[in-house]
Amino acid sequence: MAYWVLALVFFSFLVYYFQMLALRKKLKEKYESGFMPDISIIKPLKGLDDNLYENLVSFCKQDYQQYEILLSLEDYNDPAYKVAKIIKDKYPQKVKIVVDDSSKALNPKVRKLIAGYKESQYSCFLISDSNVYVEPDYLKKTAAALSDNVGVVTNLIVGVREKTLGAMLENLQINTFIVLGTCFLDVFLKIPCTIGKSMLMKKKDFEEIGGFDAISDVLAEDYMIGKLMYEKGKKVVLSNYIIQNVNEYWSIKRFFNRHTRWSKMRWKIGGPKYFIEPITNPVFIALFLPILSNFTHLSVMAFFVALLIKISMDMRVYKMLNQKLNITLILAPIKDLLIGIIWFVPFVTSKVNWRGNLYVISKNTKLIEIKNKESVLKQGSF
Numbered sequence: 001m002a003y004w005v006l007a008l009v010f011f012s013f014l015v016y017y018f019q020m021l022a023l024r025k026k027l028k029e030k031y032e033s034g035f036m037p038d039i040s041i042i043k044p045l046k047g048l049d050d051n052l053y054e055n056l057v058s059f060c061k062q063d064y065q066q067y068e069i070l071l072s073l074e075d076y077n078d079p080a081y082k083v084a085k086i087i088k089d090k091y092p093q094k095v096k097i098v099v100d101d102s103s104k105a106l107n108p109k110v111r112k113l114i115a116g117y118k119e120s121q122y123s124c125f126l127i128s129d130s131n132v133y134v135e136p137d138y139l140k141k142t143a144a145a146l147s148d149n150v151g152v153v154t155n156l157i158v159g160v161r162e163k164t165l166g167a168m169l170e171n172l173q174i175n176t177f178i179v180l181g182t183c184f185l186d187v188f189l190k191i192p193c194t195i196g197k198s199m200l201m202k203k204k205d206f207e208e209i210g211g212f213d214a215i216s217d218v219l220a221e222d223y224m225i226g227k228l229m230y231e232k233g234k235k236v237v238l239s240n241y242i243i244q245n246v247n248e249y250w251s252i253k254r255f256f257n258r259h260t261r262w263s264k265m266r267w268k269i270g271g272p273k274y275f276i277e278p279i280t281n282p283v284f285i286a287l288f289l290p291i292l293s294n295f296t297h298l299s300v301m302a303f304f305v306a307l308l309i310k311i312s313m314d315m316r317v318y319k320m321l322n323q324k325l326n327i328t329l330i331l332a333p334i335k336d337l338l339i340g341i342i343w344f345v346p347f348v349t350s351k352v353n354w355r356g357n358l359y360v361i362s363k364n365t366k367l368i369e370i371k372n373k374e375s376v377l378k379q380g381s382f
Contacts, residue, residue: 002288005285005286006289009285016280016310019183019184020180027320032144033146035146036065037124039067040122040124041069041125042126042128043059043069045080045130046080051161051248052131056084060087062139068120068122069091070116071098071116074099074100074112085097098115103216105217106216107217107218108357110216124202125200126198126199127199132244142239150235154236154238154239155195158321159174161246161248164248164249166254167249169252169255172328174247180280193226193238194226197243199222208232218365219354219359219361259339259342260345263345264361278340283337286303289303310332310333311329315329351370
């Protein structure tokens with residue numbers, strides 16, 4: 001048996017254990033600034049996300065003194081507009097619909113954020129994705145982490161309500177790799193982590209880092225906001241208030257598209273640091289035990305022991321996040337193997353297809369628009 005691979009597997013599990021410690025430490029943090037500013041919530045909409053109506057309603061039921069919700073779209077014919085109109089009619093005092101396609105930003109999400117920002121009236125604004133569901137104390141608990149020296153407050157996320165195989169794999173990745181990775185970087189390495197599903201900041205601070213001009217043509221706008229705030233001397237707070245990312249009806253193709261895109265982003269952001277990432281995937285490393293040992297009984301047994309250990313550790317993470325244990329955890333090793341394979345994609349192509357927008361990603365996820373879209377689609381290199 002390849003004992004050096006076995007040593008790597010052991011080290012990978014050790015890293016995973018420290019990630020779990022980071023999550024435990026993060027969950028114990030408390031924020032009591034008493035800061036409760038008026039907030040403009042900007043929600044970019046496109047298409048019918050899973051649970052869209054209930055997601056939007058959850059923001060209209062916040063136990064918070066003063067806030068507004070701006071539902072931003074680029075097209076009246078977008079199916080999300082009908083849902084937005086129902087929400088607007090039900091909560092006319094809180095909700096405003098903005099339809100504007102005038103922005104030239106390459107990032108389609110940022111285009112909608114720009115339109116909503118122009119119509120917002122309060123000194124603080126919160127970027128929130130349409131597939132997020134929150135409890136009534138979300139704004140109060142998130143704002144509690146915002147103070148004078150804090151540039152942006154972001155939140156931990158958990159994937160919920162999976163009903164298809166693609167959604168199961170997606171939520172497993174969110175509830176393990178993403179949650180643990182962000183906590184580890186924040187708690188132990190002090191590297192700012194911003195999650196685009198929820199970002200609260202003061203307009204003054206945002207405009208001081210360049211505003212939308214600084215993020216309009218990058219794919220990872222959340223990363224860039226955190227990076228620029230940190231470089232400006234402002235704190236980036238990863239709040240331990242957990243919000244729900246609703247993923248119900250995902251296809252396998254959508255799972256692959258999402259994570260090949262994210263792997264390309266991490267490669268362009270991290271550079272050489274990207275090569276460290278596989279060490280956080282003990283199952284993928286353990287796969288090489290039988291491969292390099294000619295599938296001896298001992299090496300195969302060691303591989304399956306690694307699978308069982310990883311499943312048990314993932315179960316512990318789910319308990320820490322107060323997520324229900326279910327049969328989908330059996331899929332965790334499959335998800336880890338798929339993610340291990342996806343890790344190699346950035347070395348093959350830098351092209352991305354994001355909601356029909358075709359780009360090449362350069363350093364720091366700077367976007368370069370692909371003009372000849374038909375020839376690129378025929379190549380299928382995404």
